[in-house]
Amino acid sequence: MDKKPTNIKIKLDKYSVAEIICAVALLVFIIVLMVSNAGGTKKSADEIAAPVIKVMDVSKMDKKSAAVTEKTFSFDRAKAEGIVYYTDDNVMNVSELLIVKLYDEADAEEVRAAVAKRVENQKNLFKNYAPDQYDLLKASVIEVSGNTVFYCTAKNADDVLKAFKKAL
DSSP: OOOOOOOOOOOOOEEEEEHHHHHHHHHHHHHHHHHHHTTTOOSSSHHHHHHHHHHTTTTOOOOOOEHHHHHHTTGGGGGGGEEEEOOSSSOOOOOOEEEEEEEEEGHHHHHHHHHHHHHHHHHHHHHHHHHHHHHHHHHHEEETTTTTEEEEESHHHHHHHHHHHHHH
């Protein structure tokens, strides 16, 4: 009866043990980074908004209630842990800031889609009679970061987005 050897030798012809350890360590590091950034921020919507509104001049804007936000954007506010929404009462000014922190990251796409639909509706309204406002809408920013949705229409929307990302 032939006996097969039970010892398995690992052949390390091309790679040294140090290279293999480095590759495994890098993989573990990447996984830790992915897991630590999943799920979004632990800050409240108000905590996120505080430094953002310093970049976006909201002095001529009104902070709206969650009920008004739900009506304006057509999403279920019960899914939101916190909402910060500023808009101008002047119907000829399209400047807006919206930050929605959700309980569940899975709901972010629904809110993002509702915001995108609002932006498209606003574009259709302003396209032919307020080209400056239409241009602002074309440059508006919608961003999802974990469980938080950000939307901004403003002259400095990119700067406001940077402040949002830093606030997370």
